[in-house]
Amino acid sequence: MRSIAQFLPEHPFFAGLDERYVDLVTGCASNAHLSPGSYLFREGGPADTFYVIRRGRVAIETPSPTGPVVTQTVHEGDVVGWSWLVAPYRWTFDARAVDATSLITFDGACLRGKCNDDPELGYALLQRVVRVMSASLHSARAAPRPVRRPVVSAGAVRTDRGPADCEAVMVPRPFVVADNRRDTRDTVTLDLVAADDEPLAFAPGQFTMLSAFGTGEVPISISGDPAHPEVLQHTVRNVGGVTRRLAQAAPGTTLGIRGPFGHGWEVADGRGGDVVFLAGGIGLAPLRPAILEVCADRASYGQVRLLYGSRTPEDILFGHDLHTWAREYDVVVEETVDAGTLGWRGHVGLVTQLVARGGFDPARTLALVCGPEVMMRYAAQALADRGVAPARLRLSMERNMKCGVGLCGHCQLRELFLCLDGPVLSYDLLEPLLTRTEL
Secondary structure, eight states: OOOHHHHGGGSGGGTTOOHHHHHHHHTTEEEEEEOTTOEEEOTTSBOOEEEEEEESOEEEEEOOTTSOEEEEEEOTTOEEOOGGGSTTOBOSSEEEESSSEEEEEEEHHHHHHHHHHOHHHHHHHHHHHHHHHHHHHHHHHTSOOOOOOOOOSTTOOOSSOOHHHHHHHHSOEEEEEEEEEEEETTEEEEEEEETTOOOOOOOTTOEEEEEETTTEEEEEEBOSOTTOTTSEEEEEEOOSHHHHHHHTOOTTOEEEEEEEESBOOOGGGGTTSEEEEEEEGGGHHHHHHHHHHHHHTGGGOSOEEEEEEESSGGGOOOHHHHHHHHHHHOEEEEEEESSOOTTOOSEESOGGGGGGGOOSOGGGEEEEEESOHHHHHHHHHHHHHHTOOGGGEEEEOOOOOSSSSSSSOTTEETTEEHHHHOBEEEHHHHHHHHTSTTO
């Protein structure tokens, strides 16, 4: 049997990989042999290994009440497993050897470490893993299943694409950090420019899957100006491993972008009437593109109000924008904080209390709400109590997005897939779901 160093350069997965990267990857590899019926891994276990099958067959299984269901069988030359690459590094299915099976195993932590040290290696491996993911997902889509309605917002991904399109939305485009601005103690805004200089058009309210190569990817709403897609802006709060890497990305760093995905705010529906934006914390970031769209066409709207709540005055986002919108675009900006500090002259208390102050005609108001889910629930109820029609009251629901294209099911909310049907949804649809425990 050939050595690992001899085998890898000839394998399709590693084809075209620079020789020095093949040497690095080989340092994380070892041979393994499994008897029939042995498990490579089990659902929920730590995803710390990546496999290339040299001989034999492996069944990919999903547990069910009546026993395991084989969703795919992979053979000699195939690769198995990508969860080692994406936090929280847990397997989402079982893998069992059908025959006596020989494999090359790669230590996931070792590979991630080398990817962190060399982002170009991380990007090269991510491209190859995504091709495997794309092929697996397309194979799964070939089975009979209900057809989800397509997303129709500008730039959104449809659900009726073929394999070439599937790969196009699963492989991240490289974007280069042009600027990294600190907004608050734990939040930054990244200015990103496409490495191929092709702007990424988007609709306000859409999100992308933003990746730090070698660490993982997370869903982040676009916070920039839709009229200037040549600079893509994302506002990132440092709350975990991936967002930490993103928040620390210096100018010149290459990041990955998939998308844009989902339905947006469609704020133009508010033309001729009043518009209320209600935001909590970093929830102002997904609303910012919609506010900029309204400001660019200010004469088409009546009263425009922004009700914004944050934890402290130091946590307020986009302070310069808030003053500009109020001074130059006749936007009534009301701010409140949970805890005031010395010198704070604004409101103190819940943002929902600002709804009662009025200043808009509920019968002709479009209300857009974004923030922590519990805040949105109470804010939506307060706006509905004021007389805003539930069909004209929209919330952004970002929950556990993973694939962005409605295949993984992580973002499912009863019959809804939030990456497809949302993230922006009307309150008449969400009201019975937001009040249901554990949905």
